[in-house]
Amino acid sequence: MIHVTxxxxxxxxxxxxxxxxxxxxxxxxxxxxxxxxxxLEASRGGFTSGNYGAWLREIARRRxxxxxxxxxxxxxLAQALRRLEEAAQRVEVPDERREALRHCLAxxxxxxRAVMEGRYQQRRPVEVIAQAIGKTVQATYAILxxxxxxxxxxxxxRLT
Amino acid sequence: xxxxxxxxxxxxxxxxxxxxxxxxxxEEPDLASEMLKIARxxxxxxxxxxxxxxxxxxxxxxxxxxxxxxxxxxxLLGIVGIILLPGGRELDxxxxxxxxxxxxxxxxxxxxxxERGEALYRQALELAEKHDELRGQAASIRxxxxxxxxxxxxxxxxxxxxxALVAEFRRSEYSETKEGxxxxxxxxxxxxxxxxxxxxxxxxxxxxxxxxxxxxxxxxIADAExxxxxxxARREGFQAMRARIEMLFLKxxxxxxxGAIAAWQTYIDTTRDTEGKTKAPGALMDVNRRAFGAWxxxxxxxxxxxxxxxxxxxxxxxxxxxxxxxxxxxxxxEIRAKIEELKR
Numbered sequence: 194m195i196h197v198t199x200x201x202x203x204x205x206x207x208x209x210x211x212x213x214x215x216x217x218x219x220x221x222x223x224x225x226x227x228x229x230x231x232x233l234e235a236s237r238g239g240f241t242s243g244n245y246g247a248w249l250r251e252i253a254r255r256r257x258x259x260x261x262x263x264x265x266x267x268x269x270l271a272q273a274l275r276r277l278e279e280a281a282q283r284v285e286v287p288d289e290r291r292e293a294l295r296h297c298l299a300x301x302x303x304x305x306r307a308v309m310e311g312r313y314q315q316r317r318p319v320e321v322i323a324q325a326i327g328k329t330v331q332a333t334y335a336i337l338x339x340x341x342x343x344x345x346x347x348x349x350x351r352l353t
Numbered sequence: 354x355x356x357x358x359x360x361x362x363x364x365x366x367x368x369x370x371x372x373x374x375x376x377x378x379x380e381e382p383d384l385a386s387e388m389l390k391i392a393r394x395x396x397x398x399x400x401x402x403x404x405x406x407x408x409x410x411x412x413x414x415x416x417x418x419x420x421x422x423x424x425x426x427x428x429l430l431g432i433v434g435i436i437l438l439p440g441g442r443e444l445d446x447x448x449x450x451x452x453x454x455x456x457x458x459x460x461x462x463x464x465x466x467x468e469r470g471e472a473l474y475r476q477a478l479e480l481a482e483k484h485d486e487l488r489g490q491a492a493s494i495r496x497x498x499x500x501x502x503x504x505x506x507x508x509x510x511x512x513x514x515x516x517a518l519v520a521e522f523r524r525s526e527y528s529e530t531k532e533g534x535x536x537x538x539x540x541x542x543x544x545x546x547x548x549x550x551x552x553x554x555x556x557x558x559x560x561x562x563x564x565x566x567x568x569x570x571x572x573x574i575a576d577a578e579x580x581x582x583x584x585x586a587r588r589e590g591f592q593a594m595r596a597r598i599e600m601l602f603l604k605x606x607x608x609x610x611x612g613a614i615a616a617w618q619t620y621i622d623t624t625r626d627t628e629g630k631t632k633a634p635g636a637l638m639d640v641n642r643r644a645f646g647a648w649x650x651x652x653x654x655x656x657x658x659x660x661x662x663x664x665x666x667x668x669x670x671x672x673x674x675x676x677x678x679x680x681x682x683x684x685x686x687e688i689r690a691k692i693e694e695l696k697r
Contacts, residue, residue, distance in 0.1 A: 208396045216385075216392035219361045219371065221399070272379030279382060280389040286397070294397050295499060299506075303543075313402035319363075338359065345394060 206246045207232065208286045210253050216277050217257045217270065221316070227256050250281055289352060297347035305340040308333060358384075358391050444487075447480045451490055454480070455497075465552075467505035474498050504551075511548050515555055518544060519565050522575075531582040538575045541568060584628075591629040594620055595636055603640070610644035611675040638679075645679035648688065655691070664695045 210231055215224040231253045240248050254274055261270045301309060304326060311322035323333035360366055361374055378385050458473035474494055481491035518541060521527060527537035545568045549556045560570035594616075602613035617637040621630060651670055655663040667688055677684040 208393065208400065211396035211399070212389055212392035215362055215395055216388045219366065220364045221362070221395075225399075270375055273375050273385070276378055276380075276382055276385035277389055280386040283386060284389045284393055286393055291397055291400075294394075294401060298401055299503065309398070310402065313398050338356075341359070341394075344398075348394075 205286045205288070206249055208291075209246060209281055209284070210249045212284075212286075213250050213277060213281050214253050214257060217274060218260060223260065227253065227260060230256055246281070250278060254278065290348060293348040293351035294344065296351060297344050300347070301340065301344075304336060305343070308336050309340055312337060355387070355391070358388050361388070362392060362395050444484050447484060448487060448490075451477045451481050451487065451494075455490075455494060458497075458501075462501055462504070465508060467501055467508065470501050471498065471505070474501060508551060508553070511551055511553055514544055515548070515553070515568070518568075518571070522564055522571055528575075528578050528582075531579070534575060534579040534582055538572065538579055541572050541575060544568065545572065591632055594629070594633075598636075598640075603643070608643065608647060609673050610640055610647065610677050611673055613640045614644075614676050641677055641679045641684075644674055644677040644684055645682060648674060648677070648684045652691065655695075660695050664692055667692050667695070 207228070211224065211228050214227045214231070215221065218224050218227065231249060234252050234256075235249055257274065258270065298309070307326050308322055311317045311325060312319070317325075319333050319337065320330050323330045326333065328336070357366070357370065357374060361371070366374065378388060454473050454477035458470045458477065461467075461470035461473060474497060478491055478494045478498065481487040481494060521537065527533040545556060548568070555566065555568045558567035558570070560567045560573050562570060564571035564574050598613050598616050602609040602616065614637060617633055617640065621633045621637070651667070655667055658666060671685070671688050671692070674684045674688055
C-alpha cells in the first residue's frame, strides 16, 4: 500500500483519482489495485507543469481502459470517461469534507458501525456481514444504505 | 437513480444494467457528476476505514506502534517525495526530536496510556509545525492524534460497558428466565467481539481467572446457565404438551384418540429434546391403550343396540379411532370390520 496520504495536497488528488477510478470500474478491489498502479507510476515522475490532478487522472484513464480491455467489459467506457473527467474538474474534495466525515463516523449507532466496519474496514461482502450481525442480506443492505444516507446528510449539515 | 449508482459502486449491477449505465454516463453530464460525488464519498469512507485498519492492526502484528511510524516515515520520505532540504541545525534537531517523540508516543499508545501518548504527539506536532519542511510529518501526526483521541474514547466506552456487564452479572437478575440469559449472553458475546480488536485485558484473560476478570469466563458460566434453563424448559415442554393434548383431545366421554395420536406423533417427529423424544412414545402408547379400552366398551354397547343403531353409533365413533393400534390390534380396522359385519 502506498501511503501518499501524508501530504494534504496529494491526499486530495489521491481521493479524487480513487473516486474517478471507482466511478469507472465499479469494483472496489479492482479500483484499489488500479489506484496503487497509478500512484506508483506517478511516483516515478514525469509531471512537468500544469494541473497535477488532471495528469494523475490521465494516467488513471489509460489504466482504466487497459483494465476494461483485459476484462472485456464496457466498450462504451471511453465516452463515459470523458464525462467523468469533466465531472472530476467540477467535484471537489475539500479537507473540511474529510474532517466532517470523521466526526459523523464517530456518531454511528452500534449496528451502523458494525455494518460499515464490516464493509469498509474488513472489506467483507454484505452476505458475510449479514451473518455476523444476525440479519438478512436485504436488511443489511438496507442498513448500509441508511447509514450512507445519514452520513451524507451529516456531512452536508456540518459543511453548511 | 442514486440507488443504481450505489449498486454500481457496490458491484451489484447485472451486465445489462452496467451497459445501460455506461451509456447513460457518456450522455448525461449530470449523471456523471452524481456518480463521481458518490464515488468520492466512497473513496473518503475507504480512506477513513483504511486509516483505522492501519492504526489498529500494525501494532499488534509488529509488537509496536513505532514500527508503523518508521514505515510511514520511510514512505513519506521515499514515495511522497517530500525532499528534506538542509535547513540548519534547528531543523535537523527538531526533525530528530519529532521522530523520538512520535516513537515514544506510539509506545505509550501501545500500552493504552492514551493521555501520555497524546501529550507526546502534541509536543511532536508543535515542533513539526515550526518547519515547512516537516509539514508532511505534521499532517501525519495530526491524523494520528485524531486516531489516538478516538481510540481513547473507544477504550473509555469499552471499560464502562465491561463494568456495567460485570455489575449485571453480579446481580444475576438476567438468569431468572431463559430469554433473560439469552439476551445477556448475546450482549456479552457482542461486547467480546467488539473489545477483542482493542486488545482489552478482559478479552485476553484466561477464563479460569473468573467471570469478573475474563469475558470468556463470564460467557462460559452464562452459557452453562442457558443450557440448564433450556433443558428445564424442554422438560416442562413435554409436560406442557401432555397437558395440552389431554385438554384438547382426551376429555372423558369425548376422547378424540386419532387427534391425540397425530399430535404426539408430530411432537416425536419435530422435538429436538432428548427427554421429550424418550418419553413421548410412552405417552403415545398410553393413548392407544385408552383407545383400546374405549373400543372395548363401545363394542359391548353396540351389542346391546339394534343393527342399524349399532352401525350408526360405530360410524360416528370411527373418526375418533383412526390410526389407533394396541399391541397387535388395529382398532380402526376392527371397527370397520364390525360395521361391515353388522351391515350383512
